[in-house]
Amino acid sequence: MKILQVISSLGNGGAEKFVVELSNELSKNHDVKVCSFKKIEEWMIFPKKLNKNIEVYDFKKKSGISFKTFIKLFKFLVYEKPDIVHFHLDATVKYILPFILISRNIKFVYTIHSDLNDEKLKLFNRLYKIRFITKKIKLICISDVILKSFIKQYPNLKFYLIENGIACLTRSNNYLDAEKEINRLKINEETKVFISIGRIDENKNQYLQLKTFELLQSENCILLVLGNDPSKENSLLRNLISIKSSNVFFMGMKQNVADYLELSDIFLITSFNEGLPIVALEALSLGKPIITTKAGGMQDVVSHAVNGFICCSFNKEDLMEQAKQCLKMNEEKLLEIKENNIIKFKNHYGIESATKKYLQLYFA
Numbered sequence: 001m002k003i004l005q006v007i008s009s010l011g012n013g014g015a016e017k018f019v020v021e022l023s024n025e026l027s028k029n030h031d032v033k034v035c036s037f038k039k040i041e042e043w044m045i046f047p048k049k050l051n052k053n054i055e056v057y058d059f060k061k062k063s064g065i066s067f068k069t070f071i072k073l074f075k076f077l078v079y080e081k082p083d084i085v086h087f088h089l090d091a092t093v094k095y096i097l098p099f100i101l102i103s104r105n106i107k108f109v110y111t112i113h114s115d116l117n118d119e120k121l122k123l124f125n126r127l128y129k130i131r132f133i134t135k136k137i138k139l140i141c142i143s144d145v146i147l148k149s150f151i152k153q154y155p156n157l158k159f160y161l162i163e164n165g166i167a168c169l170t171r172s173n174n175y176l177d178a179e180k181e182i183n184r185l186k187i188n189e190e191t192k193v194f195i196s197i198g199r200i201d202e203n204k205n206q207y208l209q210l211k212t213f214e215l216l217q218s219e220n221c222i223l224l225v226l227g228n229d230p231s232k233e234n235s236l237l238r239n240l241i242s243i244k245s246s247n248v249f250f251m252g253m254k255q256n257v258a259d260y261l262e263l264s265d266i267f268l269i270t271s272f273n274e275g276l277p278i279v280a281l282e283a284l285s286l287g288k289p290i291i292t293t294k295a296g297g298m299q300d301v302v303s304h305a306v307n308g309f310i311c312c313s314f315n316k317e318d319l320m321e322q323a324k325q326c327l328k329m330n331e332e333k334l335l336e337i338k339e340n341n342i343i344k345f346k347n348h349y350g351i352e353s354a355t356k357k358y359l360q361l362y363f364a
Helices: 014-026 067-080 090-102 121-130 144-153 174-184 206-215 235-243 257-262 277-285 316-328 331-348 351-364
Strands: 002-007 030-036 055-061 084-088 105-113 138-142 159-161 192-197 221-226 248-254 267-271 289-291 308-311
Touching: 002 014, 002 067, 014 084, 014 159, 014 277, 014 351, 030 067, 030 090, 055 067, 084 090, 084 192, 084 351, 090 105, 090 144, 105 351, 138 144, 144 159, 174 221, 174 257, 192 206, 192 257, 192 351, 206 221, 206 235, 206 248, 206 351, 221 257, 257 277, 257 308, 267 277, 267 316, 277 289, 277 331, 289 316, 308 316
Parallel strands: 002 030, 002 084, 030 055, 084 105, 105 138, 138 159, 192 221, 192 267, 221 248, 267 289, 289 308
Antiparallel strands: none
């Protein structure tokens, strides 16, 4: 089977990582190609992780609507004749639509990597009005909570549930360097390390993390924020750095994120909206307690006081209380949470399981 994975960019986001790991798994038995609309650049981590038997194409698209991208995609589809076009993220939809109308022998699959509240889904709302097109696409939601919200909002469409999956994490050759770096930031050997991973933007709500850790300065804990490179221009990042307390450290982008996650004690996510974050599944696979807001698929990942803690609001006092609950846990409770998380990961979120479900959908 010839499978084409299409995404707007192969930058360092969760959906991008999922596309790479799904493609790697599919390529074991199928002919897989990956198409990125935007240029693949040296700083991007995930393109380097694609299996060597996967051909990668980038259309070098710049911002805004690009007629050249339509032409390039048309030529590509005519020449390659894929059996499946599996596209991801809202930015790809408008370019795929014309081919759904004219292609008879291609199956189209669209994974919606967001929850219903994501403003980026405005295009999907317009697409819904053209139902004869939408019904030709197999629409995938990535968590049960998100699936139910889409079914309620769009009762005339059929949605499928396939939870995101990831490959097992491995330590990098730089693990010991990461360990030394974190140890230098700790107050002492007993310091608990919270970690937040993701791009620096308004939706990820790092502001709430900073205001909460202002309240936690008397506690023996620190927060590591991995994301945008502090050396690059980002006004929000500059503002956050200027107001952070001494127990918060902006670490920039890291090639070896898994090392930092393994070396931390508690994973923190404070987003307003989410799909099913890949990094949360990584934390799950390592058995880390997770503190999260009620953002999209995170409600499926975390069961309160079972494998983490859920904040019912975006209030710094609420987040502080959940952090203190984590800090109070004894070794027995920490071990229980670790076991619960690892079991949940193995049962639901392995890349092998996700790939099997996608193949069943491709062949259906």
